[in-house]
Amino acid sequence: MGRLFALLLLVLTAAPAQAQEEVVAGLSQNSVALTVNFVGSDILIFGAVRRDGVIPEGPLDVIVTVEGPPQEATIWRKARRFGIWVNAEAQEVRAAPSFYAVASTAPLAEILSPEADLDYRISTRLAIFEARSDTDLTDPAAFTEALIRIRKDEGLYQEGATPVDLERDTLFTTRITLPKNIVEGSYAARIFLMREGAVVDEYETFIEVRKAVLERWLYSLAYDQPALYGLLALVLAAVFGWGASAIFRLIRS
Amino acid sequence: MQIYLPIAETSVNAFTLLGVGGGVGMLSGMFGVGGGFLITPLLFFIGVPPAVAVATGVNQVVASSISGVLAHLKRKTVDLPMGWVLLVGGMIGSVVGIWFFNLMSRLGQIDLIVQLSYVIFLGVIGAMMFNESLRALLRTRSGTAPRRKRHMHTWIHNLPLKMKFRASGLYISVFPPLLVGVGVGILAAIMGVGGGFILVPAMIYLLGMPTKVVIGTSLFQVTFVAAFTTFMHALTNQTVDVMLAVFLIIGGVIGAQIGTRVGLKLGAEQLRILLALMVLAVCGKIAFDLLWPPAELYSISVAGGA
Numbered sequence: 001m002g003r004l005f006a007l008l009l010l011v012l013t014a015a016p017a018q019a020q021e022e023v024v025a026g027l028s029q030n031s032v033a034l035t036v037n038f039v040g041s042d043i044l045i046f047g048a049v050r051r052d053g054v055i056p057e058g059p060l061d062v063i064v065t066v067e068g069p070p071q072e073a074t075i076w077r078k079a080r081r082f083g084i085w086v087n088a089e090a091q092e093v094r095a096a097p098s099f100y101a102v103a104s105t106a107p108l109a110e111i112l113s114p115e116a117d118l119d120y121r122i123s124t125r126l127a128i129f130e131a132r133s134d135t136d137l138t139d140p141a142a143f144t145e146a147l148i149r150i151r152k153d154e155g156l157y158q159e160g161a162t163p164v165d166l167e168r169d170t171l172f173t174t175r176i177t178l179p180k181n182i183v184e185g186s187y188a189a190r191i192f193l194m195r196e197g198a199v200v201d202e203y204e205t206f207i208e209v210r211k212a213v214l215e216r217w218l219y220s221l222a223y224d225q226p227a228l229y230g231l232l233a234l235v236l237a238a239v240f241g242w243g244a245s246a247i248f249r250l251i252r253s
Numbered sequence: 254m255q256i257y258l259p260i261a262e263t264s265v266n267a268f269t270l271l272g273v274g275g276g277v278g279m280l281s282g283m284f285g286v287g288g289g290f291l292i293t294p295l296l297f298f299i300g301v302p303p304a305v306a307v308a309t310g311v312n313q314v315v316a317s318s319i320s321g322v323l324a325h326l327k328r329k330t331v332d333l334p335m336g337w338v339l340l341v342g343g344m345i346g347s348v349v350g351i352w353f354f355n356l357m358s359r360l361g362q363i364d365l366i367v368q369l370s371y372v373i374f375l376g377v378i379g380a381m382m383f384n385e386s387l388r389a390l391l392r393t394r395s396g397t398a399p400r401r402k403r404h405m406h407t408w409i410h411n412l413p414l415k416m417k418f419r420a421s422g423l424y425i426s427v428f429p430p431l432l433v434g435v436g437v438g439i440l441a442a443i444m445g446v447g448g449g450f451i452l453v454p455a456m457i458y459l460l461g462m463p464t465k466v467v468i469g470t471s472l473f474q475v476t477f478v479a480a481f482t483t484f485m486h487a488l489t490n491q492t493v494d495v496m497l498a499v500f501l502i503i504g505g506v507i508g509a510q511i512g513t514r515v516g517l518k519l520g521a522e523q524l525r526i527l528l529a530l531m532v533l534a535v536c537g538k539i540a541f542d543l544l545w546p547p548a549e550l551y552s553i554s555v556a557g558g559a
Contacts (some may be wrong), residue, residue, distance in 0.1 A: 085546065229493070229495075244502075
C-alpha cells in the first residue's frame, strides 16, 4: 500500500510535460522462488496513469498480460485404431507461452481492436505461434483451441479470469495467480493503456521465476552433469534402502 | 503438504507419495515382490509424467532390493557366474530398451507403449498367478499333495558355448540365460520395473535352476540392472527425479517392514490370490483407459521437457 501511495504522489507532483498519457506500474514481487513447498503465488500488479491537465474524453481501459517463457510444443490428437485410443495426428507449435494470463477492465472484445491485437499479440490465441505446416489436417485450428483449453484447465492460461480495477481513470490494480505447475524463466508483464481499441501506451517489466537453491542445484546437475546426477540418484537409493533396513534390524534386535 | 518435484516440474502431495511408497512397500514385504510394477502405474495415476515415473520407479527398485541382495550374498545363495551372465544380458537389454523408449518418446507414442506393456504383462502374470493359487488352494482343501515336475532338458540347453554353473548344478549354453537377461533389461527400461516377476519363473521353468539360489540370483541381477537403467535414463533423458525417489523410498522401506509382519500372519495361498487380484485390477484400470473413449482427445508434449 505504501508503494501505491508513493506512486500516486509521483503522479500528482509530476511536472506537466507532454499532453499524452503514460503508464507507470509496479509488482508486489519481482521474483518467485519455486521451493519444495511451492503451491503457487499471487502477484499484485498495480500502477497509475500519468498525464498533465484534464483527463481526455472517452473511456480509458487497461489490459495486463503476464507471459511465461515460450516453448516449442506438439499437440497430439487421439483416434481409435484397432480398438484402442492412440495418438494419431499431430500439429507442431513453433512457440506457445508456458503461461499466459490476460486481465482487463472490460471484456477484450469491447476494448481491443483486431489491428491492435495483431500488432501487440495480446489475446491468448495470438500469443501462440503455430508452425507453418503443410500437413493435410482438416481442422488445424482445433489443435490450437485444444492447447488453450487444456492449459486453461491447468490454470496455465487465464483470460478474463481476474478483472483490472481502475479508479478515477488513474489508479489500477490486478492480481495474477501463478499456479504450482509453472516452469522457470523470465515472465514478461505488459500493461497496455487502451482508448477506442488502440494502444495509447505500453509498459513492460519482468518477474523472475527461479527454482530455490536445492531444486535449482538438482535441476542443473541433472541437465549439466547427468552422469554425476545419475550416480547421486543411485547412492541415495543405496544409502536409504540399505540404511533403513539396517536401522530396522537394530530396532528388532 | 505439497512438495515441488524439480525434474517432474510439478507439485505433488508428500503424503500421497509416502502412501504410494508405503502401500507398495507393504505389498512387497507381504508378497516378496519388488513392487516396481505397481509403483510406476500408481505414479501415472497421480499425475507424474510417464517418462519420469518409469525412470524414478526403476531408481526405487534399487533401494528396495539392495538390502535383500546383500543378505543373500552373505548367505551365499547367489549363483554369481549365472548372475553375471544374466547381468550382462540385462545391460544389453537395458540399452536396447532405452533406445526404443527415446525413439517412441520422439514419435509421441511412449505413453501408449508403456501402457500396452503393462496391460499385457500384468494381465498374463495376474491370470497365471490367480489360476495357480486358486488350484493350490483347492489342493490344500482336497488334501492331495502337489506333484512337482523336474525341469526338462530341451534343445535350448544344447546350444554352443556351454558353461558350468556350480551353485545351480547346471552345465548349459550361456545363450538362454543371456537372452532371459536381455528380455528383463528391456522391460526394466520401458516399464520401470525390476523384472523379478518375469525373471523368477524364467529361471525356474526355462533354465531349470534350483529354488534355493533363484531368489538371491534374481535379486542380484535386478538390483544391478535397475541401477544401470537408472543411470542410463539420467544420462540420456534427464527423467530421474531424486526428490520423488527419496519420498517413495522412505515410504517403501517403512511399508516393507509392516508388510513382512502382516504377511507372516496371513496364509500363503490367500496372499497370492490377493496379489493376483490386485495385479489384475491395475491391469484392468490401464486397459480401460486405452479402450474407453478419452474425455480429452488432445494432449501436449513440450520439446525438451519431461
